[in-house]
Amino acid sequence: MYTFSKNLKTLAIVLMALGIIGIAYGFFNAPKTTAEVEQILTEQAHHDGGEHHSVSEADHDAHQKHLEHVLTQMQNKPWTAVYVACIFVMLISLGILVFYALNYASAAGWSPVLFRVMEGLSAYLLPGSIIFFILLLVSSFGGNHLFIWMDPAIVEHDVIIQNKTGYLNVPFFLIRAIIFLVGWNLYRVYARKQSLKLDETGDLSYHKKLFKATAVFLVFFIVTESISSWDWIMSIDTHWYSTLFGWYVFASFIVTAITVIAFATLYLKSKGYLEHVNTSHIHDLGKFMFGFSIFWTYLWFSQFMLQWYSNIPEEVTYFIFRIQEYNVPFFGMLLLNFVLPVLLLMNSDFKRLGWIISMAGVSIVFGHYIDFYLMISPGTVGGSWSIGITEIAALMFFAGLFIFAGFTSISKVPLLVKNNPLIEESKHFHY
């Protein structure tokens, strides 16, 4: 049995507390009126050494419009910070659940010693989904301007969005979200239950039930994952579309999820809890991190290159804006998400070393945070972006909650599944 260590618990609570303070600071600091925006812009211009030129009467209207535009962006900024961190961490826990399901469905012989770690970490899915759904509710009822298609004033003048309202309308959007979130959570609760029953009774019928439920879940997942990424991420840039998008989002969070599993495994192992986990298990996790990093890059490149190549104005603006306004993170994340993991994890011996996995893992987690940030922020904050206190605080809050929920769940039951038919293979796994 694992006992939730005091240090880790304190860390989780401190992260959450600091996170809340930072988020509050972000909302408090956001400008309320166009006058404040003007002041901020003036200050920025001075900082940049530029000159503040006076506005002529004719330009006044345009200027006022610009100020309103920037005001919306700046007010969106703390919302975006919370939204990005919330969806990112929630999808990580979903990814952990999916990785668990994949291992279960494929009758993997190496991973059953890690099942309890995965089951435990995915416990965040429930609180994560609840908070995320609340955020969606806030957006849907006009609490912020993250989704421009939810703003009737914009839709009124936008024919392109009007054509999409059959799909993009608040009731349907929320119904879909409920179905997805409830579906995923149901599987997680069911899987946990069956897994524990199998532990207690040794009755293989629970294994079979879980196996079947897993297959159903994976089918449900592949469909709902695509749709949810259109809903929750792609619809922010309402004019833009890409058929690959759903799978691209999947690649991004599954690689992060595997990394987080590796982190938790290394941590628990270092505390002496995972008796049967050896370097071969770490090696396998490292291979998955390596492989999925390349897979993510493949999808990133496919989506980017195809739109860059054909250069169709309607869709290429998506990338032009990112390259112009977000140049460093846009290309920098390739270093974090591709170059570093691939170079670090190429060597077979390296994949057995905890500190190498951790280094590559840190690169992957931060790289994919930036990836999610880049999917969302350009559509909500536009050019007024920065990664500062609010963004980091939001990430801290959800990371703290993730650790708290995950490790609380891990501490409730034994860390080794008992009667899984493949557990012996996993205990003796050696590669």
Place this chain on the structure above:
Amino acid sequence: MSSHYEAPIRKPLVIGEKSYHDITVDVARPVEGRANKLWWTVFTIALVAFLWGVASMAYTIGTGIGTWGLNKTIGWAWDITNFVWWVGIGHAGTLISAVLLLFRQKWRMAINRSAEAMTIFSVVQAGLFPIIHMGRPWLAYWVLPIPNQFGSLWVNFNSPLLWDVFAISTYLSVSLVFWWTGLLPDFAMLRDRAITPFTKRVYSILSFGWSGRVKDWQRFEEVSLVLAGLATPLVLSVHTIVSFDFATSVIPGWHTTIFPPYFVAGAVFSGFAMVNTLLIIMRKVSNLEDYITIQHIELMNMICMITGSIVGVAYITELWVAWYSGVEYEQYAFLNRASGPYWWSYWLMMTCNVISPQVMWIKKIRTNIMASFIISLVINVGMWFERFVIIVTSLHRDYLPSSWTMFQPTFVDAGIYVGTIGFFFVLFLLYSRSFPVIAQAEVKTILKSSGEFYKKARDNKENHQSLNH
């Protein structure tokens, strides 16, 4: 590799009371025996089809591309459809030998040899089309960036058709090396068993002096793993590049970002269907039912089911995004597929690719050999139509209604396609009589962990022990 322990829940991969020697004999039998009448009949049919194809190709090159059914609007039809179809089929071989190796799937060992052979023979068929669909195929060497006397006139590296050249040629070479490396121990086995001086000589040359020392085996395993690691991104990128031929364009119905992974999924789907078709026949005629078991067929069916579902998701995604995009050309492209003059090909494709693999959810069907055989054929028909639908229905009606037209293949189009099927079977039939169709060296490594006899012996021993306690 993983330890000798294997969970009792896993089903045996080698049926019967086999020894190492039995495996050798079973694998060598088709090579050492003589071909029967049935083989000669099928071979003759394949050869005739092949020769008919050669004649059609010669006619095309001699007379001109105008002998095909192409027109000014539809510049690509059966040629590229067949090309993509054959490349797609080829992908399962690499998937089985490389990806399944990376995932430590022991069941791949009985099927990888034939799957790789299938890869190579179908990539050869695919490789014909980029040449013969050229207006001036004798200038095909101009696609290669070689220094020349035109002031060193080079190729433009921006075209996916050029990437195709690199992709396909690399793919063929790597697959060939991968296949041949795996064959060395097996050729050595045939060499050591050869009775006639001629066969002895042939297999001595083919086996490169393999003597099976520890050092050789160690390097052999390492090379296989490295090649598997290289072949996996290769297999993804090759069909991705093939998909770029369409996706980089601005044609509605072609320009879509999902093509790269979706083409790869489709390739695995059709390739596995083809492996299934071939192996269901091969296990029967070559008496290899103890090695290519129902479980192998079931697992291949499951992969067809999974990739078929992925393809299904991609179809729906494309349809949805076409609507969501609000681009009327895109919307029309899909409306035209579903209800235009080629509606039948679209619905045939949908039925074969989306519905037929879903029956595999039923265990009775996926463990039924006849049903698997039929569905695997249905899938390959469906996947041919998928490429046809993508290519022709997007081209025959696009931006300018004044350019709308129809496509009607000629007997030359058909002749070449039939010819490649004939050529494929000529190669595959020759292979199945002269090559060890099962990687016996690999199967021997799993005999004691996954052989039925050994598994039973182990179970009994465990039971006895628990009784004694």
